[in-house]
Amino acid sequence: MEKRIKSKIDEKPLINYSDAEEEQTLTAVTFDKSNEESDDEILIGPKSSNEPPPLIVLTNDGHMNSEQPIVFKTTRTVPEKLGPSSEQVNLSTEPSTSQAAQQRPTFLLRSRTAAIHQANQADIYESLDYDVCENALFQAEQKRLSGIRWTSRKDIFRWIIFIQIGIITALVACTIDIIIEELSGLKYKFLKQSVDKNISNDGDLVLPYLYWLILSIIPVTLGAFMVTYIEPVTAGSGMPQVKCYLNGVKIPRVVRIKTMTVKAIGVITSVVGGLAGGKEGPMIHAGAVVAAGISQGKSTTFTTDFRIFKEFRDDHEKRDFVLGGAAAGVAAAFGAPIGGMLFSLEEAASFWNQNLIWRTLVASIISSFTLNVVLSAYHGLNDYTFVGLFNLGKFEQPLTFNYYELPIFTLYGITGGLLGAFWNMLNTRLSRFRERFIKAKAAKVFEATLVAMLGVSMACAMIYFINDCRPLGNDPTEYPTQLFCEDNEYNAVAALWFQTPEATVRSLFHDPPGSHKILTLTTFTLIYYMFSCLTFGLNVSLGVFIPTALVGAAWGRLVAMIVYYLFPKAGFLNPGKYALIGAAANLGGILRMTISLTVILMETTGMEPTFFFPIILTLISAKWVGDYFNEGIYDIQVAVNHVPMMPWEPLPLYRGLKASNIMSSPAICIKLEDKANYIYEILTRYKHNGFPVVEEVRENERSSGRVCGIILRSQLIVILLKKMFEEKKRFWEKEVSIQTFREFYPRFPSIENVQLHDDKVDYTVNLNIFMNPSPICSNEHESVPKIFNKFRALGLRHLI
Numbered sequence: 001m002e003k004r005i006k007s008k009i010d011e012k013p014l015i016n017y018s019d020a021e022e023e024q025t026l027t028a029v030t031f032d033k034s035n036e037e038s039d040d041e042i043l044i045g046p047k048s049s050n051e052p053p054p055l056i057v058l059t060n061d062g063h064m065n066s067e068q069p070i071v072f073k074t075t076r077t078v079p080e081k082l083g084p085s086s087e088q089v090n091l092s093t094e095p096s097t098s099q100a101a102q103q104r105p106t107f108l109l110r111s112r113t114a115a116i117h118q119a120n121q122a123d124i125y126e127s128l129d130y131d132v133c134e135n136a137l138f139q140a141e142q143k144r145l146s147g148i149r150w151t152s153r154k155d156i157f158r159w160i161i162f163i164q165i166g167i168i169t170a171l172v173a174c175t176i177d178i179i180i181e182e183l184s185g186l187k188y189k190f191l192k193q194s195v196d197k198n199i200s201n202d203g204d205l206v207l208p209y210l211y212w213l214i215l216s217i218i219p220v221t222l223g224a225f226m227v228t229y230i231e232p233v234t235a236g237s238g239m240p241q242v243k244c245y246l247n248g249v250k251i252p253r254v255v256r257i258k259t260m261t262v263k264a265i266g267v268i269t270s271v272v273g274g275l276a277g278g279k280e281g282p283m284i285h286a287g288a289v290v291a292a293g294i295s296q297g298k299s300t301t302f303t304t305d306f307r308i309f310k311e312f313r314d315d316h317e318k319r320d321f322v323l324g325g326a327a328a329g330v331a332a333a334f335g336a337p338i339g340g341m342l343f344s345l346e347e348a349a350s351f352w353n354q355n356l357i358w359r360t361l362v363a364s365i366i367s368s369f370t371l372n373v374v375l376s377a378y379h380g381l382n383d384y385t386f387v388g389l390f391n392l393g394k395f396e397q398p399l400t401f402n403y404y405e406l407p408i409f410t411l412y413g414i415t416g417g418l419l420g421a422f423w424n425m426l427n428t429r430l431s432r433f434r435e436r437f438i439k440a441k442a443a444k445v446f447e448a449t450l451v452a453m454l455g456v457s458m459a460c461a462m463i464y465f466i467n468d469c470r471p472l473g474n475d476p477t478e479y480p481t482q483l484f485c486e487d488n489e490y491n492a493v494a495a496l497w498f499q500t501p502e503a504t505v506r507s508l509f510h511d512p513p514g515s516h517k518i519l520t521l522t523t524f525t526l527i528y529y530m531f532s533c534l535t536f537g538l539n540v541s542l543g544v545f546i547p548t549a550l551v552g553a554a555w556g557r558l559v560a561m562i563v564y565y566l567f568p569k570a571g572f573l574n575p576g577k578y579a580l581i582g583a584a585a586n587l588g589g590i591l592r593m594t595i596s597l598t599v600i601l602m603e604t605t606g607m608e609p610t611f612f613f614p615i616i617l618t619l620i621s622a623k624w625v626g627d628y629f630n631e632g633i634y635d636i637q638v639a640v641n642h643v644p645m646m647p648w649e650p651l652p653l654y655r656g657l658k659a660s661n662i663m664s665s666p667a668i669c670i671k672l673e674d675k676a677n678y679i680y681e682i683l684t685r686y687k688h689n690g691f692p693v694v695e696e697v698r699e700n701e702r703s704s705g706r707v708c709g710i711i712l713r714s715q716l717i718v719i720l721l722k723k724m725f726e727e728k729k730r731f732w733e734k735e736v737s738i739q740t741f742r743e744f745y746p747r748f749p750s751i752e753n754v755q756l757h758d759d760k761v762d763y764t765v766n767l768n769i770f771m772n773p774s775p776i777c778s779n780e781h782e783s784v785p786k787i788f789n790k791f792r793a794l795g796l797r798h799l800i
Contacts, residue, residue, distance in 0.1 A: 124440075125643060126250045126689060128315040130351070130795035131776070133712065136769040137738040148745035154311060161295050161309065161321060162359045166328045166366030168294065169287040173332035173367075174374045176264055176279055176286075180500070183272045185478075188498045190430045192479045195494070199483055209460045216273045216452045220540065223269030224448035228441045228539045231262040236536070237543040238263065238285025240637040242326050243348045244645050245288070246319060248795055251643070255292035255322065257301050260285070266541030270501065273452055276532040276550075278501055281543020284326050289368075291325025292318060300747050313742040320356050323349050324363040330600075331364035335391065339600035340364040345364050346596045347634065351795055376796045393506050394606040399577055399613050409614045410577070412559075412585045413621025416552060420589020420622060421629035423533055424636055431537045444539040450533050458527050460498040468492040468520045478503070492516050496524055501546045508553040508579045509605070518565065521558040525551060536633075544633060548590050549583040556582015580605065584615050588622030592632030650788035659787060660780040667800075669694045670716075672708060672768060676725060677761035679716055683751040689713045690798035693771045707800055709771035714748040715741060719770060721754050725763035736769075775800050 132138070145151075190328070194208040207561055227234050233241060233253050241254045253259055267282045295318055297309030312318065323344050331340030341361045345352060352360075361496065373783045376382075401409075438447055469485035479498045480490035490517060496504055507515075532547035560578035564570055580601070587597055598615045601607070607615075630636065638645055670679060672695045690712055694705035718741055724732050777800045778787050791799055 015171060019620060025626075032617070039047055047461070051725065060493045064126045068561075098170075103479070118201060123197055124252060124640050127797040128245075128248050128250050128319070129712065130248055130316050130319065131772075131797060131798050132314065132316055133715075133772045134774060135772050137736070137741075140740050157309060157312075160360070161291075162324050162363040163366055164294050165196050165287070165291045165321065165325050166331075166363040167370050169283075169290050169328040169363075170332045170367040170370035170374065172260070172264065172286050172290065173283050173329070173371055174378070176283075176481075177375065178378060179268050180279060183219075183268070184500050187272060188479045191215070192481050192498060195481050195483060205460065205464055209456070210417060212456050212460065213453060216456050217449055218273075219269035219453040220273035220275060221449045223266040223273065224445045224538065224540050226262050226269075227541055228444050231259050232539070232545040232718070233287075234263040234266055234541050235539045236279030236637065237545075238288075238540070238541070239281055239347075239543075240634050240641065241294075242285055242288045242322070243634060244638060244643045246323055246326070246348045246493060247350045247642055247645055249645055254285075257293055257299060260289035263289075263541050267543075270540045270542045273541065274455060275448075275452060275538070276455065276528060276535040276547040277502065277540075277541055277542025277544070278546025279543065280330075280545045282541050283329040283333040283543075285329070287325035287327070287329025287332070288322045289325070291321040291323075291328070295321035296746075310742055312747045315746075318746075319351065320359075323352070323356065327360045328363045331368040334600050334604050335368050335372065336600045336603035337361065337364035337368045339596055339603050340367070341628075342596035342599055347591075347593055350792075375512065379556075380796050391502070391506070392604045393510055395510070395576065399580070400608070401577075401611065402572060405572065406615070406617065409581055409618050410621050412556065412581050413551060413618040414625050415555075415559075416582070416585025416589035416618070416622040417625025417628075418589070419529075419551075419555075420586060420592075421626045423529070424626070424630050424633050426533050427633065428534055428630070428636050428640065430533065431637075448538045448540050451538060453533075454534070455531050458531065459771060462523055462527060463491065463493050463497065466520055466523060468517045470515060493520055493524075496520075500676045501550050505546065505550050505553050505583070508557050509576050511576070513575055514566075516557075518558065518561055521554050521561065525554040527557060528554065544590065545587070548587050552583035552586025553579040554582070556580070556585065580607075581614065581618055584618045585622045588619040589626045590633050592623050592626055592635075594619045594623055609727035644791055646788075648792070650785045654784040654788060657784040658780065659778055659782045659784065662673070662784060664782065667692055669705065670711060670767065671695065671705075672771075673726065673759070673764050673766050676720065676756060676763045676765055680720060680754065680756045680761075683713065683716060683720075683754075691716070692775075692800055693767050707775070707777065709767070709773045710775040710798055710800065711767050711771045714744070715770055717749055717751055717754060718744055719765055720756065721749055723760070724765065725760065726766045727763050729766075 041382065097174065103403055191208060194211050195205070198204055198207050233251065241251050243256055245251055263282050263285055267277075267279045270277055271279055275354055295309060295312050297307065297312075298305040312321070321660065326348055326691045327340040327344040329340070330343045331337045334340070338361070341364050344360060345357070365651065434444075434447070463483065467484055468491060469489045472480060472488050472490055479495075481494040481498055483491040483494060485491055495507065499507075528547065529551050531543075532551060535547070536544050555574045555750075557579035559582065560573045560575045564573045564575075584597070584601060588594065591597065594616065597619055598612065600610060601615055602609070626632075631639075668682055668688060670682070672693055690710050692707050693709040693711050695708050721744065722732065722740065724736065775798065776790070776796055778790070787799065790796070
């Protein structure tokens, strides 16, 4: 059985190289499941290693609708007289009858649900224009504003914006933190009173359990509902989305004010509901949204233009401000301005310079200072000691180490790397399961509710069956619960659950020795390890940093307790110190960060600089071990969401290839002076975002001619929308400027908004002042790795 794929474009072939005569056919045949090798396997490539794989172009013009998996079989025929540099490839819907075609290698692309979903997702994402369009309008503005006065004014505006970013990001963080603290306090105070009341009466925990379920289900369901139905891009921590944005991928709706509002409400409801997550990760996303909004001087959501900061309305300038906002978010979350700057540079940014580093550091310092002042005033602290949302507290005794402990720190790092790699693997498979089977919006909300119920049930079971009683005063918990303990005692198991995850991490760091049983921490570590894995990936707004640190602190303290139990003379085993080492190891194993994470932990705990070496040794060990198995969780989430982000290095497949091996033609070109009707038709037919502008075009061949520039899709739409035709030049010539295009940024209109009347179809458009006359180009002999590095380093969107 053979199925044909019909092309909606019947004018020219999709692929065409030079003047040669190679023929390529694309046929779709029914997939035989008896030959299936793996459910997740995709085979694409030659059976012979002597020639590169053919370029397969999947356009956005057609959609595949088939209930049955399909194998795409590509057959290539190259005449012997033609070399690879002069080959021509035509995509045909008719099967080839050439005998030579049957003798050539066959390439198989096995269709899977994930692959089809990934192809569909490709239409969602676009690239950002980090390459400045230096057209005649831009050059005129630069010439007009080239004086020292304008340059200084623009630089001052940059500093003002970064300072505003720091202040507003900190205020957003304070608002979120205060609401979470107040609601969590009411929740756990009520639960403590309910437990104490029911235990004293009949020893029954059914009623407190039901109360706990209700107080968890309601906020979690509300948060999941808002994320799922109102703004799905707010799901998760937001760090993968911000990372993709800073690396040139345009994520729809990622930096809108509506997104930040839903994000803030979502993280409040999720933390109050008791899910395994924290508010630190979403603060990075919130800072990015604040930066994107302030720097543009207008709100597209509220259709308000304040007529300021117009010169910063392009992707290149906006990217730098978003980087500062992400750093300010980290600084507000951890009270670590230096760590916030390093976090943005290490984990998020691909493009930065010395001036940007300084401005980012200032935004981080302002954010940390503002949050310190506001929260210290709120808590009545006159000495301004409330440094951040994730306040781990200061160690009473300076943390020291002996050199014979270095192997122990290394073993902690190795353990953290193994546990982190296993956690990442489980979460990846769970994410793929959700992508495949949990598609309905109602199912996503129900799943979040179900996980919240499961967490409460596991916590109640642990509290009920493990009786770990400790004298009052040995634990800094705010809501000590007696349960089945004697008077003047509290239940150490309940103390781990009846507070926010941040407070539990702080307790594990600073509890004195003997505050927990080995059984308590063992059970808690296992439960919370799986609970955090289940939680991350739900359709809720939550970060992964806090549960990761909590699990690491639990098993780090547990190992120290076990070793001390076996070797009572090992007095150097301070459980709080090894809880910190365990937290660092687990964070390194899951997040795979080193430098910034070390500085963040040092700033949040106030540890001595001499303890820097054990922390960095642990993190490096964890990262090396974890990298052997898989990537960090942020990079995994980027892949799971099918975001097409370029890697740092070119793939080995590209070695030995040249531009002539991968380029496709005919390119959809536009003449320097072209018909408005033709421009309208290509914008309607194709979804390309950049078109080469050519001159000296031969008759009936738009694919030939000398390149004289490149024009963006957004520019062409504005030209048609504003009716900037050559025949009407006298009406718009004096009014047009670079601001004409900036007014539409960042939500440029689509081609559907353009109406080209019949009397204007023959009008011409002169692109001389609109096109970028200096596009980045390569020749056909340039190697693919070199092209890749050029594309990556310059942050390009188009390369000719």
